[in-house]
Amino acid sequence: MKILHLFDDLMNLYGEYANILVLERCLTELGHTVELRKAKAGEALSFSQYDLIFMGAGTERKQKLALEALRPYAGDLKAAYEAGKILLFTGNSFPLLGKRITDSNGKVFEGLELFPFESTEGSRRILGDCLGSCDLTTEPVVGFMNKCSKITGVHTPLFHLSMGFGNDTDKGPEGLWEKNCFATHMTGPLLTKNPALLRHLLTLLTASPVTTLPLPHLEQAYEVTRKALEERKA
Amino acid sequence: MRKFLAILICRILTVVGKLMGKGTSLPGGFALKVCPDILRRIQKPPVIIAVTGSNGKTSTVEMIASVLKAGGKTIAYNAEGSNQIEGVTTMILNSCTWSGKMKQDILLIESDERYAKFTFKWFHPTHYVMTNLYRDQLTRNAHPEWVFHAIEESVFPDTKLLLNADDPQLSLFGQDRDNVVWFGLEHNQYDSEIFHGAYHDGAVCPRCGKTMEYDYYHYNHIGKFSCPSCGLKRQDTAYSVTDLNLEESRIVINGKDTISLAFRSIYNIYNILATYAVCHEVGIPGEVAAQVMSNYILKNGRLISFTLGEHPGTFLISKHENSVSYDMSFRYAVMEKKPCTVVVIVDAVSRKYFTSETSWLWDIHFDWLEDPCVKQVYLCGKYCNDLALRLSFSQVSPGKIRVFPDIDAACEELRNKGSEQVYAVTCFSDRMKFLSNVTVK
Numbered sequence: 033m034k035i036l037h038l039f040d041d042l043m044n045l046y047g048e049y050a051n052i053l054v055l056e057r058c059l060t061e062l063g064h065t066v067e068l069r070k071a072k073a074g075e076a077l078s079f080s081q082y083d084l085i086f087m088g089a090g091t092e093r094k095q096k097l098a099l100e101a102l103r104p105y106a107g108d109l110k111a112a113y114e115a116g117k118i119l120l121f122t123g124n125s126f127p128l129l130g131k132r133i134t135d136s137n138g139k140v141f142e143g144l145e146l147f148p149f150e151s152t153e154g155s156r157r158i159l160g161d162c163l164g165s166c167d168l169t170t171e172p173v174v175g176f177m178n179k180c181s182k183i184t185g186v187h188t189p190l191f192h193l194s195m196g197f198g199n200d201t202d203k204g205p206e207g208l209w210e211k212n213c214f215a216t217h218m219t220g221p222l223l224t225k226n227p228a229l230l231r232h233l234l235t236l237l238t239a240s241p242v243t244t245l246p247l248p249h250l251e252q253a254y255e256v257t258r259k260a261l262e263e264r265k266a
Numbered sequence: 267m268r269k270f271l272a273i274l275i276c277r278i279l280t281v282v283g284k285l286m287g288k289g290t291s292l293p294g295g296f297a298l299k300v301c302p303d304i305l306r307r308i309q310k311p312p313v314i315i316a317v318t319g320s321n322g323k324t325s326t327v328e329m330i331a332s333v334l335k336a337g338g339k340t341i342a343y344n345a346e347g348s349n350q351i352e353g354v355t356t357m358i359l360n361s362c363t364w365s366g367k368m369k370q371d372i373l374l375i376e377s378d379e380r381y382a383k384f385t386f387k388w389f390h391p392t393h394y395v396m397t398n399l400y401r402d403q404l405t406r407n408a409h410p411e412w413v414f415h416a417i418e419e420s421v422f423p424d425t426k427l428l429l430n431a432d433d434p435q436l437s438l439f440g441q442d443r444d445n446v447v448w449f450g451l452e453h454n455q456y457d458s459e460i461f462h463g464a465y466h467d468g469a470v471c472p473r474c475g476k477t478m479e480y481d482y483y484h485y486n487h488i489g490k491f492s493c494p495s496c497g498l499k500r501q502d503t504a505y506s507v508t509d510l511n512l513e514e515s516r517i518v519i520n521g522k523d524t525i526s527l528a529f530r531s532i533y534n535i536y537n538i539l540a541t542y543a544v545c546h547e548v549g550i551p552g553e554v555a556a557q558v559m560s561n562y563i564l565k566n567g568r569l570i571s572f573t574l575g576e577h578p579g580t581f582l583i584s585k586h587e588n589s590v591s592y593d594m595s596f597r598y599a600v601m602e603k604k605p606c607t608v609v610v611i612v613d614a615v616s617r618k619y620f621t622s623e624t625s626w627l628w629d630i631h632f633d634w635l636e637d638p639c640v641k642q643v644y645l646c647g648k649y650c651n652d653l654a655l656r657l658s659f660s661q662v663s664p665g666k667i668r669v670f671p672d673i674d675a676a677c678e679e680l681r682n683k684g685s686e687q688v689y690a691v692t693c694f695s696d697r698m699k700f701l702s703n704v705t706v707k
Contacts, residue, residue: 041469045401045409047628049465053659072477091411097475157408161622176623178408219625224655249658249669253651257622260648264620 033064033237036079038087039098040070043125046178046219048088051122054223054247055084058234061246073101079112083237089123089219092135092153092180099128099141106144113146118236119213122222126207126215127151127181136180147208149185156180162196162218163261164206169228174257175218190216195265212236227251269366272301276359290348294355305388308358309367313548314389318377318417319397321591322537323349325564326397327376329541334372336558337550343374351384372548379413382420394421395428395544397536398488399435401467403587405623410435410467428544430536431501432488435472440501449505449543456512456532457482457489463593464631473498485532485597486590505543507535512601523556528563533594572704575681579688579704586615586693589629596634599689603639606687607680609700611673613647617695624652632660641686646670647696677703
């Protein structure tokens with residue numbers, strides 16, 4: 033099993049590296065050998081050999097550095113996506129997959145254009161706990177929104193939030209799900225907070241149903257957070 | 267007339283607020299509604315010192331106040347830590363005459379890092395101390411670069427900046443600027459050539475984004491950095507800790523003033539150094555500062571001694587959502603080399619607002635707790651499972667770890683078992699949940 037973690041030194045906010053830790057641990061416990069590559073910006077990349085490609089959240093400035101580092105490989109990334117590779121882009125790595133990003137000064141950055149959506153950054157931060165549903169799982173999803181952009185032009189969202197700010201509306205659709213590309217602004221880290229999503233990705237990766245996780249505290253932590261958020265919402 | 271009215275309202279509401287036990291922001295808030303430019307209209311002292319940064323603001327301001335007073339200066343300052351514009355306004359309007367004149371020698375302001383721009387829109391500090399920029403309360407502060415840009419809007423050319431030279435992000439404020447005074451630690455025996463931490467916020471240059479180099483680290487990303495690509499580097503310091511001995515609890519500043527430490531933490535040393543620097547800049551001799559700060563016990567005491575059954579204990583106040591503060595507490599605990607149990611409590615993430623956000627646990631360097639002197643680690647409170655998950659990816663042996671949703675039950679178990687040193691590490695928000703179970707000395 034081969035996993036590529038893109039730019040872990042640049043896009044290192046909100047404990048995002050833990051998404052890869054839990055995936056790696058679970059795959060190992062399931063009997064798979066995991067080969068993890070952490071790629072730095074500027075290193076030569078090719079995506080076809082990987083089963084999962086991940087990038088996490090960073091500052092707005094570092095997000096643009098990550099964008100420039102990925103730009104030469106945009107075609108290769110799109111080919112990997114079209115070939116059904118799993119792409120997991122969380123936090124503000126999500127907007128990189130779109131057509132363009134406009135920053136808070138109005139400067140425009142062309143995106144990697146895997147999808148036709150657009151992202152517009154503002155000077156106000158959008159912050160808050162999130163609770164929502166997801167068509168991939170029957171359990172509610174939980175997480176946190178810490179972003180300064182709105183995204184328009186996504187037709188296939190990943191989540192439907194009942195608490196928290198979605199792509200461009202409060203309590204609206206959030207993220208993007210097309211084929212095996214899962215992109216969301218939600219952090220947590222996503223897979224450490226949502227056992228059902230972790231099981232779903234493991235099922236996809238191993239091509240056999242994964243129903244239990246070797247991380248008992250993860251399930252219990254999820255229950256505590258879900259209850260806290262549901263009480264908060266009520 | 268509006269000025270007088272604003273002062274009057276502020277003072278009446280302050281008296282009423284005190285009777286009702288309310289905070290110190292509200293009176294200033296009302297005064298600002300009555301007279302929005304009141305801060306400009308007040309005649310302020312010739313010296314205005316502001317202090318901002320992620321950590322150490324309150325401690326630094328408290329020490330600066332003590333040193334200035336000992337040096338014979340009269341001062342006005344926000345002792346209660348209400349550090350947004352409303353709290354600052356309350357303090358100023360309660361410190362001036364009815365005609366709006368401040369007669370003190372020095373105005374000293376602790377300023378919230380994100381909201382300093384609203385306060386300093388109306389007047390500029392003459393001296394602006396910045397302690398550090400870390401990941402702190404990211405559920406409100408976004409990230410350190412976001413905070414950097416917020417502070418940037420409060421920095422003006424006529425202000426002398428006093429900057430921590432060892433903090434790369436913060437050092438950007440001093441680039442291409444003449445009126446800046448740097449302070450920092452010289453190379454010392456506690457430095458490491460290897461980075462210790464769960465994340466490295468100095469990995470890439472804050473100016474050009476290329477890989478940075480470090481000669482050594484004092485802690486986390488604080489140290490002697492340089493960028494081979496754009497030339498950003500740690501600047502030479504006017505105020506330096508030239509000798510540091512944590513075992514003997516003392517430091518020497520600029521090779522001449524020795525200060526005994528009441529709290530042996532590198533953290534605290536930066537606050538002392540910043541205090542020394544700014545007080546010296548406004549004319550207080552170094553020996554006065556050294557004398558006042560020797561064995562200085564801070565009011566918001568980061569250290570509390572207690573007993574739990576047969577256990578002697580030390581409570582180390584940390585801050586939730588602030589990984590560096592946890593790293594510092596763990597480092598302190600293992601530095602003492604006593605066989606110990608470390609209790610970590612995360613029950614309410616904040617006392618001021620609701621959140622279930624726990625990503626900051628992944629930023630904490632729990633590997634410190636794999637030190638052989640740590641015999642047990644108790645993980646307690648509502649978020650004990652998040653803690654346990656996090657620690658299952660650290661170097662800490664699973665056999666050391668005990669998980670307790672119920673803080674009282676954890677204390678009960680400890681009370682009836684053993685006599686080793688206990689270190690309790692948690693935030694203000696969860697402090698009493700632990701301290702109510704122990705005997706505070």
